[in-house]
Each structure stands twice: as structure tokens, then as C-alpha cells.
Amino acid sequence: MTNENDKMLGVWVEPLAEEYWMRPGDVFTIAYDDADHVEDVIGDAHFDVQSHGDMVTVWTGCRYQVAVYDQSGTKLVPGHQLPIEVLRMRTEQAEAVARNPYEGRPYLTPDNADWLRESAERLRTALTREETAALPGQQPMK
Template identity: 50%
Template sequence: MPKIMFTNPHSDKSFAVWVEPWARDYWLLPGDVITLEFREANRVDQMPEKVDFDVAWHDDGVVVWTASLTEVAVQDRSGTELECGHQRPMES
């Protein structure tokens, strides 16, 4: 199964991972790890260069486009599936 992992080991700030095209956000606190994964059967050749993930970096995190027809599984280090908005900071 195609997967990609993101970590936030060397920062004292939260780090966002936005998963498109579903507009789902997941926030990593310092020391956190998350993995995005999808079933190979859900893969489509819609990405340039036939990659499984396309990652764009921003000041507050990354935007990840996947080659999956369906939503991807997002899990923490222990394998627990995370919900959209995981650890999202409160608006001030």
C-alpha cells in the first residue's frame, strides 16, 4: 500500500498536514508522527510522473495530493486512525 510519513521532531510549533482534494487537516505537535496510506486498488494515474503523493510545503505545514480515488487513512505512530481536525489549534 502506498504510504508517506510526516514527523515534527525539531520544532516547538505545530505543523499542519492538509490532505487534498478532501480538504482534511491534521496537526502535529512537536514530536508527533502521522502516516497517510491508501489501498493500491484505489490508485489512479492522475498525478504527474505517476507518483503516489505530491507534497507542497508552506510556512505552517504541507499540502498533500494523493493518487487515490478514495480518502486515505491517516494514522498516528501507534496505528490509531485520526479524524479530520486532529489537534487543530483554537482560533484566537
Template identity: 40%
Template structure:
């Protein structure tokens, strides 16, 4: 099995996304996680098991050669999606979803008005 160790050597929580599944796992300062990927039967020669991408929201670990990956903390306990997700992140995501829902409702109203205008011509 392929694995990669991640260390949060900062003073702030760090978001880790495991792709292509999009799961988020949040590391406290000085915390260590290990991502373990199940190897496929016959991985192509020369392929790398992970790509790591740093971005404004945190770090994405792209699992290239497996169908499943598991995240473990420094004690070896499995870490699930949403682990230690900060409250302010949760609130921002909920607010974004509500705004998107309001936008969809407004768009539906505009579409209905446009349809009605076309039908009345």
C-alpha cells in the same frame, strides 16, 4: 497500499491537510503521522501517489491515485479530521464564518434595496 510518513521536527504544532478531501490533522512537535492511501485497481505507470505542498498554514498532502486515505499517528492509531486542532485556529475559523455570514446578510440587504429601486422606476 501507498504511504508517506510525516515528521514534525519543529517546536510548534503543524497543520496537515489531506487533499482532495480537505481534512485537517494537527501534529504536535516531534510527532509522526503516516498517510496511507488505498491503491486503485490499475494505477497508471509512472504516476506518483502523493504530492506534498508546503504553505503558510502548514502542509498539504495531495493523494493522487486513491479514492480514500487514512492518517495514523506514531502508535498506529487512526487520526480523524480536526485531531489536535489548536483552539486559536478553531476560534479564527468560527470568526471568519461569522464575518462571512454577516457579509452575506449585508449583501442581501443591498441587493434588496437595489431591486426595490429598480422596481420603483
């Protein structure tokens, strides 16, 4: 898969909603982690690709794990190259939900509410790290 656009392209890999971002000119390969086993079990393994403007969704069609690789063959982790403005928006949304997790969600358990608060905290930590790294002369926080 090649991003031939002049802007970032988001790639969602389903069914696990893993997200990767491609810069213009980036080339990614999406493959089953254990392609031989998948072929034995489901036959001709394939992907269904749907375009949504600045996002592409890749459906794997089965429950087997896939891996995403860059042009050098490096296995990528979900969230690869997530634009800081997207991270900022998601952090603000998660924090708003975490402030009152039960509003409009009476079905939530206390464990679900705790998970929402923890997710908001993880996003805030990631955003702080990225914003610090973006400052002139700063080193990324580990």
C-alpha cells in the same frame, strides 16, 4: 511524516481539504484506505507534498480516500489537534459570513446560506466545548 519543528504543523490532505495538526515530534502515516485496490487501478500510487511554512499540503493524486494514522496506528479524524486559536479565528470568520451570507455572494441559494449558518453554529459549538475543556478542573463536553 514527522514534525521536527518546535511548533504545531498543519497538514492538509487534498483533494478533500481534510486538516490534521501535528505537535512537535508527532509522527503521522498517510495511506490509501484500500492500497491494494488503488495500486490495481492507478498503478504506482504516490503523494505530492508541498510545504507552506507552518502548513504542509499532501495531494493524493486521485479520487481514492486516504487515512491518516498516528504513531500508535490509531486512525485520526479530520481536525485532529486543531489549535484552539485557529478554531476561534475560523468560528469568528464563519459567524461574520453567516450574519450576511449574500453580501458579495449573489449566486448563493437559500440552501447555501442555511449551510453557512449551520457551519458557523457547529464551529461555535466546537469552540465552546474546547474552551470549556481548557478551564481548570473542567471535563470536556460530549
